[in-house]
Amino acid sequence: MPPISADEQAAIWCQRLAGTMDLGDQAAFEAWLAEDPAHITLLEEAAIIWHGAGEVADSPEMIRCRAEAVEELRQANARRWSRTFDWRRWAAMAACLVMALGLVGYFLRDRPASYSTGAGERRIVQLEDGSRLTLDGSTRVDVEMDRKSRRLKLLAGRAKFDVAHDALRPFSVLARNRLTVATGTSFSVELLSRQVRVVLYEGRVEVMAQPDSGPPAVLVPRSSGNSGLVPGRELVAPTTRDAVQITALNAPQSLSWETGMVHFDGQPLSLAVERMNRDAQRTIVVDDPRLADLTVSGVFNSRDTAAFIEGVTALYPIVAREEQGQIILRFKAAAK
Structure with missing residues (x-):
């Protein structure tokens, strides 16, 4: 010896x-x-x-x-x-x-690393495992890694995750009470006021409901006629109920936010405003709930709030007023 x-x-x-x-x-x-x-x-x-x-x-x-x-x-x-x-x-x-x-x-x-962006800022972060994060404006992601897992929390905004493959260390992103798990893939997660949106670009992920206590539950169980979330589709998961919706989308168009452009194709005004506010210097506020479901279509520079306001006020009977540093949207009749 x-x-x-x-x-x-x-x-x-x-x-x-x-x-x-x-x-x-x-x-x-x-x-x-x-x-x-x-x-x-x-x-x-x-x-x-x-x-x-x-x-x-x-x-x-x-x-x-x-x-x-x-x-x-x-x-x-x-x-x-x-x-x-x-x-x-x-x-x-x-x-x-x-x-x-x-x-x-x-x-x-035990202290996670935190990455964030301000209004109108974009950021790319390379993690220690080789994964890459792309952060939208007004976004924050906390990252915690150990030998067994890679755990991230999306606390605000939207981020794209290009995950380095490691079958022994799952990569999970928790956005409020919705958990997305992958091992090596490419996807984005967006946190909105009442829902979480997951877009899959490559590979495979599982999106689950994460209760306050107990194990998570798969939101879209795979069956003979259902393959779950596949590349090129978006999963919309409300945060107050487990019903989800999966829709097709134009993948390159869905990533236009990386270059500061946003595409709206019949999205509700409330969602469009949330996305525009990530880059807005003056926050847009929908002051009348009747405006929330009006649909918006078009391509906008995410930093050009004035062009967005001009577009929606030309399309609908909406008036915009600046009050205390915010832009308030109301129906014209209500404004009078």
Whole structure:
């Protein structure tokens, strides 16, 4: 059997220090430290690796923790010939190192990364796994990844997800109470006031209802006559009920928002206004619920609020008034 390397010895001692050592173990550990001053550094590195805190090794908390631990180890090494060496101090120091590394690693690992855009802004983000996010205006996405899963939350707006294939780590996007799960595909998720829209461009996804407690439920079960959501189609899922609708769409046209253009083909005015507001410097407000279901068709520059207002007021008996920095839409009769 080949001899155990110094790195492996350091890893073994790291684990044993976290437990209980008898007098024989303590003497062996003291002898191992005395063999080579480099063993102190190896032990420090092993502690970081063994406790899974490699990703936070350069954080201020970790640097301080490491400095204190190294100083304790050096002081202990300087006292190694003393018969009255206080091993209780050693055990306490080791326990503190274990706790500090574990808590710092947990605290930082558990905090998701957050990516956002302002009004009229577009952003492309490359994630650590190779996946790519394209964010629409006024959008926020939180990202949390570990060895078993890739979990994202769409908190506002719309984003397109080009997912790097990894069958062992599902890629999920939670938008309010609607969960979209994939392993390697291309799709977008849009969060609106009363619904979530999922467009599939490539691959396969499952869209599920995510209750406050309990497991998620598939919204579109596959059957002999139903293949679920397929590329080139959009799923519209209300957030207050489980009824969904799947419709065909022009895929290139549906991505026009990436270049700052929006296409409306008979969409309700309420939805059109929500999309225009992602880039608007002055928020548009539909002040009369009777306006909400009026349909809008056309192509608009998402930053050109004035052209959009001109279009809808020319098509319908709507008047637009600027009030307190907002553009208020009302029926002309009501305005009079």
